[in-house]
Amino acid sequence: MDLRQARTIKERREALEKELRVKLAHIGVFSLDEKAASTKNCENMIGAAQIPMGVAGPLKVKSMNGERLLTNNYYIPLATTEGALVASVNRGCKAITESGGVTVDSYRAGATRGPVFRVQNVIESKRLCCFLEDHIDDLKRVAEQTSHHIQLEKISSIGVGRYHFVRFGFDTQDAMGMNMVTIATDAIASYIQEQTGISCLSLSGNYCVDKKPSWQNVINNRGIVVWAEATITKNVLTNVLKTSAKKVYDVWLGKCMIGSAMSGSMAFNAQFANIVAALFAATGQDIAHVVEGSLGVTTAEVVEENLYISVYLPDLMVGTVGGGTGLATQKEALSLLGVVGGDDGKNAQRLAELIGATVLAGELSLLSSLEEGSLAKAHQRLGRGKTV
Amino acid sequence: MDLRQARTIKERREALEKELRVKLAHIGVFSLDEKAASTKNCENMIGAAQIPMGVAGPLKVKSMNGERLLTNNYYIPLATTEGALVASVNRGCKAITESGGVTVDSYRAGATRGPVFRVQNVIESKRLCCFLEDHIDDLKRVAEQTSHHIQLEKISSIGVGRYHFVRFGFDTQDAMGMNMVTIATDAIASYIQEQTGISCLSLSGNYCVDKKPSWQNVINNRGIVVWAEATITKNVLTNVLKTSAKKVYDVWLGKCMIGSAMSGSMAFNAQFANIVAALFAATGQDIAHVVEGSLGVTTAEVVEENLYISVYLPDLMVGTVGGGTGLATQKEALSLLGVVGGDDGKNAQRLAELIGATVLAGELSLLSSLEEGSLAKAHQRLGRGKTV
Amino acid sequence: MDLRQARTIKERREALEKELRVKLAHIGVFSLDEKAASTKNCENMIGAAQIPMGVAGPLKVKSMNGERLLTNNYYIPLATTEGALVASVNRGCKAITESGGVTVDSYRAGATRGPVFRVQNVIESKRLCCFLEDHIDDLKRVAEQTSHHIQLEKISSIGVGRYHFVRFGFDTQDAMGMNMVTIATDAIASYIQEQTGISCLSLSGNYCVDKKPSWQNVINNRGIVVWAEATITKNVLTNVLKTSAKKVYDVWLGKCMIGSAMSGSMAFNAQFANIVAALFAATGQDIAHVVEGSLGVTTAEVVEENLYISVYLPDLMVGTVGGGTGLATQKEALSLLGVVGGDDGKNAQRLAELIGATVLAGELSLLSSLEEGSLAKAHQRLGRGKTV
């Protein structure tokens, strides 16, 4: 059997084993729905990568529900190959929960697509800009004809030379939504071309900005914006984290603020990416979006002898429907958080808030361990490879 | 059984199922070595996330071997939940291979750790700087005592106020190495403190820069630096990619250069992150390092009617030993590429080059599809969610 | 006479001459109104720095006036100490004018002030955000009570931890306006504090962003936004600039796009800063704003054998009233451009457009000279120090 003729996952795997003389015994062990996965999620499928999944928690989370705060405890699923990560997050969860919990808030900035149009000159560029302003209702209508789950909410645009970049922002309910917004933007672009004669050079002009670190997304936001904060008591700092508010604060200032400034970093935090990656892998998010999820700012303050600590995540592209969220293991991970499927956008937003809450636990734990000098020791003792 | 008393993966899973009233039937299906995974890779393990794995290829790769170019064909394992990605990379592989293959080159910049020290004033800051310059041999010795697989290769440092940031660069052979460099840096920091009385505030001062987008890493490099290039013939552009050199070039310039400049992006490419993420997940890399792997520049040129296309990846943190590379499915994915285990650093470098080659295939394919306007149509037809 | 007792410019100068044993014969030669300058522009005044002023031009400029283009020729005043700059700009003006002129367009983004407020927690942060949305008319009223020449036009805000940053955007007519917007923002901040109990930590929270390179200003604009473009004919490229469209294009792509991307530059141009600095010094602008004026993007295209070239300046903080614009020599420089004093914002906008047009001339000239390799030779021949 030649690989190109292989039609099933098994055939493909066996063809590879034969051709490359390797054994793929484990890749072939998986329980997810082959048919669905191989048509919706992965072409040329040969099996699955298994990534160990652990849980951290319970994590006490207080989220704003209108005027009131709702409190719940959560166990957080984390899929990772990096030893010490789950333990580290777990320690953060313990410290936060024993201090009364983490408060979260969020805002739906929306999924964006940023095509680039080709104009003849600065005058046509201005004409396109005016067209967009004058036809916003038409553009909304065109976009919304492509799906019941999408709404065009924001447009910003800027010309440079004979290019005109437009950033369309959409509400995509519980879907991360890049598929939908691409289709909607394609329809919008066709409409614009029909009406103005100005053609679209590329449906994505890196003005979205998708899966790249960008100030556009940090400053003007993308996906769901999340804030999480907690005040860690002196007692917990001493007993759980073996440190003090002042020590964590000093590490935070030197590392997350001054260190990031000195190294030209776009991320003013300790390890957002580690937690975002583990949660994204567990819950079926697009892991390339970890790039955007790594952005954001941690703040710390000493309040009396307690530690106020917060995280701000400006750009979380997540969803609870579509993409990898329907795969069996990923769906089960979402079920741990109580956010399976669609719920008028509320599930995606709750997922984002829980990611923010867990990111806070990760920051707290790492900043405490860096200070106490125990980071290297823990690694050495356990023979593990977690990085910060 | 309460979760906190659970000792085995199964007990933990069952405790969660009971407490949260969810079913975790699939997370419990996996073949990887429970004991190893639950101690080396993931604490509080409850099972595994299964991520569909496909292959793209064959991809013809020419790598520099001393003065000669070695040619090989590769099948590339990609673990992803995003439909259309493997198909897209596959199309790029086909176009490249039919055009004669991709040439790769690489350079080992090394894993880095960037601690921050606390000094009394600008005079002590200068003293620390001089100490580092004068004691480089001692520091090398201290570092190398921590492991047979590590060598301290580079030191750069800068003071600001009462902080002094130092960036240590190491050769870690075939390991991605963050564990090793953390331990080595800890030893170095202790030595510095003994000798100078200047203490280390944090083993990582975000001057490494680990898992954050940063100009430090783009400009001064980190991990393995990779270049890959190919010239796609007019014939292949027409028949395989349904486009032309000029059209791909125009999209590249508008999107990867001008679009990225306009949006304050640190990444001047089309979709590095997608390919890096899928290869990292498949081969057991730390997926939080996708953040660094998303950085880099794509260039394109029309040469007669052919298309020259290249990628430059300044910051690939990868390895073939340690971390998740020893897990069963991940090891099998590495075996597809012929880079299982250690080989004096050559395996990690080859893996990095293959990632670069595949990234090139991804860029070529996406830039072609954006131009031809088929991106949205493909998504619509297949009901899929790949994003760019 | 001791310096501290000196009351007049002359006394101060003589005290310094005596104390430091230096001669200040030239600093004391100036014609500008001592009284006005020493009270409005410069405390502890001892005289004036004389910066040589030259003119470049004529430069043929076509600006949009409603639906029509108005054409005028201008002589551009440039104050500089760097030999070759005026000659270089002059060459660019010649090439543009002989090719039919430069087309300009502009947009008043407005002067901004970005204070930072202190909140108790994420809930209060949200409350402040809502307050701003709900009281925009009140805030406008408060702002406009501080001056007849100011209007509050835009508000954006973001919380992070216990900080809340707000960016207020104002129309300040023909004034660059930082004085006015500071006073207006102070009034707004007081009002907010009265109404909400939330206090302002700093009237400027570096969220303005004033006199610092920032993506906030590049992406969301500040001051006046300007576009300028021209198509240089093959004939002019050959005879005036001794080059070809293809050669200029190649230099532009390698330098302004790829070079800037590789070096982490926020400016994708050749030498905006040189021209902006010389025009700012000549016309009494705040030369610290050269920092913002250096930002922006140059584009080039080969159109048949002609060269299309454009500049985009996202952040020009300029005015024709207030600050240094009333000083005698600076006012005369403004008179050369026909933009002395206030005219409902039109003079400032015209000045900004002329700066954009001149910046285009500078880009064209330098990109041509870099290609032809004549840059160093010109410097060598003339013994001059112009830098690029």
Next chain:
Amino acid sequence: MDLRQARTIKERREALEKELRVKLAHIGVFSLDEKAASTKNCENMIGAAQIPMGVAGPLKVKSMNGERLLTNNYYIPLATTEGALVASVNRGCKAITESGGVTVDSYRAGATRGPVFRVQNVIESKRLCCFLEDHIDDLKRVAEQTSHHIQLEKISSIGVGRYHFVRFGFDTQDAMGMNMVTIATDAIASYIQEQTGISCLSLSGNYCVDKKPSWQNVINNRGIVVWAEATITKNVLTNVLKTSAKKVYDVWLGKCMIGSAMSGSMAFNAQFANIVAALFAATGQDIAHVVEGSLGVTTAEVVEENLYISVYLPDLMVGTVGGGTGLATQKEALSLLGVVGGDDGKNAQRLAELIGATVLAGELSLLSSLEEGSLAKAHQRLGRGKTV
């Protein structure tokens, strides 16, 4: 008299007056050497812009001289059109001097030029990289043949696609040196082309990076690097600055650190640009270099009830010979600082340190006034336009 036929400054001015019907009475009043200025500093000269010059001080400065600290008092010349600036700096000087003075340190990173070469492919790119490594002595020799005052000290290079960027770093003694380094780089580029057949696309590939904000310069430095620090006593904070250490610290953290992080700023300070601009204009520096001088980091700490404050300037391009430093008023300003002419690089370095010391005074003063809320009030009272 037609402008194009005008040969003298007076003729040019009169031709403009006639053609544009304006009066240029003041631009024609200046004392600097017309012949020298019009040939070395400014083509098509019509006169001079007069910028009011004031002095701040005395400022007590302690600079490192081998192992010892040398203390001197300085009066700082500032040329500015922005009211309140000199007064603000003066207040900072007073506070610093009464607290015992400012300690400065510096390092000569060197002037840089970053040409871009065109290579055929990744293999030739590697060949060029090796050539540079193997021929460093030859390149030094070639560079040094172009001037007695220049030495090639550093080379770094990176390839991307068919481009290869090289950054040459030079010691240029007391000259800012861009003229020299351009000529030297031209000679080096010719030599490289002769020896390798690889041609230079552009003498500046924006890899220098000249007069643009760039992380390359922040991280790897350019020109002269300066540190300045002082500890302001509680008494001075109370009596001179009307504030407290804690208040200044809070403003610093919110504005210079968190605010700059939130707005994507490359500069983590309060107003470096204002002071750098005024000193550059006064002392004949290239004012377009204010862009680079605006970069840098301010730090603050509360030490008991005193305030430690520091500035770090990574990129000061200054000199005491060449460019505008020989003009009469500029030379006199340099004489106030005791740094006229060349002295084996020592004068330029001392000038840079004094700029750093003055920048510190500016930061201290502004951060104090922002806190006390007096910024707007001062402006309102004086009817002035200083901006921050």
